[in-house]
Amino acid sequence: MSQTQFNQRLLSFLEQATTPFHAVEQMVLQLEAAGFRPLSGAGNLQAGQRYYLTRNDSSLLAFIIGSDAPPATGMRMVGAHTDSPCLMVKPRPEKLRSGYFQLGVEVYGGALLNPWFDRDLSLAGRVSFAGSGGQLRTALVDFRQPLAVIPSLAIHLDREANQNRSVNPQTDILPVLAIADGQDKPDFRDLLAGRLREEYPGLEVGRILDYELSFYDSQPAALVGLGGDFIASARLDNLLSCFTGMDALLQADGTQSCLLVCNDHEEVGSLSTAGAQGPLLLSTLRRIAGSEEQLSSLVQASMMISADNAHGLHPNYADRHDDNHGPRLNAGPVIKVNANQRYATNAETAGFFRLLAEREQVPVQSFVVRTDMACGSTIGPITAGGTGIRTLDIGVPTFAMHSIRELAGSEDAANLARVLQRFYNHQGSLTPA
Template sequence: MAHTGFNQNLIDFLSNSPTPWHATRNMAKALDKAGFQALDEREEWNLKQGQGYYAIRNGSSIIAFRTGKRSPLEAGVRMVGAHTDSPCLKVKPNPELRRKGFFQLGVEVYGGVLLNPWFDRDLSLAGRVTVLDGQGRVRDCLVDFLRPVAFIPSLAIHLDREANANRSINNQTDLPPVLMQVPEDDKTAFSDLIREQLGKEYPDVEVNKVLGYELSFYDAQPANLSGLRDEFITSARLDNLLSCFIGLRSLIDSSGGEPALLVCNDHEEVGSMSAEGAQGPFLSSVLDRWCGPENRSRVIARSMMVSADNAHGVHPNFSDRHDENHGPLLNQGPVIKVNHNQRYATNSRSAALYRHISDELGLPYQTFVVRSDMGCGSTIGPLTAANLGVTTLDIGVPQLGMHSIRELCGTRDGYTLYQVLTAFMQRPDVG
């Protein structure tokens, strides 16, 4: 089937992208292979028509674009947005804890983590480390322990008889993972363990000192096909690396005839207020350098943004949590997300274009509206729409287990969204 190879590449991307830095690096490698040229924000840009380019900020956010054969002033820009971060447990700056012979690390909860599934799982550790090397230079290194190195054990039910009825989690005291056993006089510093890992991954780099790190724990189990008929994909970080992968493949596989852009921001899960987040200036800066700041308003008036972020599929055990007329089903098509209180940026015009393209391709789509008595989440869509003034659509692949350490989606929906976004990126009329 057409989506089989697409899904296998998706599974590889998910398994090899445990952090935003690794995801961004893997996207850059794919862009390099496709002939896109890397840009440095510190240098002058000399952009040419019909070429592909990308820029990275903080190592964790990336913007890639095709200049197209027509000027953005004439054609507008077809934009797709997603985010590289996912809820997780991040290691604190001074994390060492020694209790009853166990060596543990203090962690900070990042984003809206569904905490219970983090217990009793094989955990690994990955992220960015900043070091002083042997030449006296400050440099960044990405590390990934790859194998299980930590575990957060549950308290046995014999010691907590109410566990199945009422077990709350204290973020400070209940979550520090166990990494190893140590003697009472142990003086191991976490930086020593990082140096050991750096020696394995960067044998040619002399590390004089570990100056800082941004490391997070992740599920060591790789992404997989699941279900008796392989109709599901199970993985960590489906929200929202799935959308990053779809947007990446759509941009690379589009014809390149029209100006098109992919932005994958970090920090969406904590509000997007950062230099590389959707509330920051990264996208505006790239557009200004591409189109000219004096032309940006005219370009935006002809452009459209598709904010791709996964949607809440109907849970078979909790179907009453959805509006009865707006319950998306897995493998029944991507989900147009609507909220008239502007938690999603979709309007009738942006939704109509997506429906029109889908109808032309003979592909399915669904619509989600949250129950009127429940709060609604949000995406980078409203933030980008407000910052740029661009017509925006919020859409996403339906999934279950959102913000868990392990999530589930259908095998057909991602490929469907890829087909529509590829057509969108090469469509002559969007503005």
């Protein structure tokens, strides 16, 4: 597959995957088309077969049972996360202020708030409702058109805006949806019910019971730059890694046992049923192994590559990076290192990744945060600590991480997919002699 074909598929995925629920839905469609089938609650796993399972509709785990017994050769594993910082709608969101209909929102994760102003926003997520007969039903919803905007305050009313404007998340970022002067405020749940009926003709939608909904930028993902050097999109952190890991798994030859896990809730600590601190991965590995003794052997022989975007060297803020560790866009995937274990990389796992990349003729970079700055983290240390599996943290260099629209190099994701595919197909022990 050419880089152009890869990027077009990536852009399409980013446009459809507007929430973690929609990301999992899109991945399931592609996995099923490639012969993966849902993992049932009983029965033996068969060599050569492909399976997947989901958790909370927002996390996904897919794997291939290789021709050799997995405990003997281990699992080649790639991990990523499906969630991104965003604005989520509160349970009782309707507000009528100064003649405008607005919705109250809660900030999810460490969002960069200023870029949310003056964007054409739409709304998507999961809704629970009473179906015919009063039973509980759930469905995904996506309005797929601009519904709202958070207007900036004009500079004439805040002359210090360019020097010192802060954002109060309780009062300053309520999206405006309509003019409602002299009217009763609209019922948001009625709006949801109407949209569900539009998306699912014939679906009997009774009372809306609850929802998990987030606003998103309706501008599509795109290639930008004079030579198409960049990918600009919402949710590159970390749907780019989810797609890259999935593409590599779909291209795997199936000789070796390999696995992809895409967890929700990484941006808020990973402690949930669907998060990396939950039981999804370890319980699945236990089933693959077949016994606790075999699980121990499987863990010892396995390796995880945790893929999560890295901070690219910003040309306007080069001093925010360590002098020797400023990754450039389109210069290869980044090995992320932190002495205080905010990343799970060690010399062994980093060295193995470098060898894989060399065989694909893909350059590799390194990232170490400035010693006088705090370091973020990933699912890598959580997975390593919870399972005992050797883990490496890598990522594609990115600008504007946690903004409503982020920027990555147009060559990096395809190159990373090639390295991950080689990892999935690697024959022989992952343990040094």
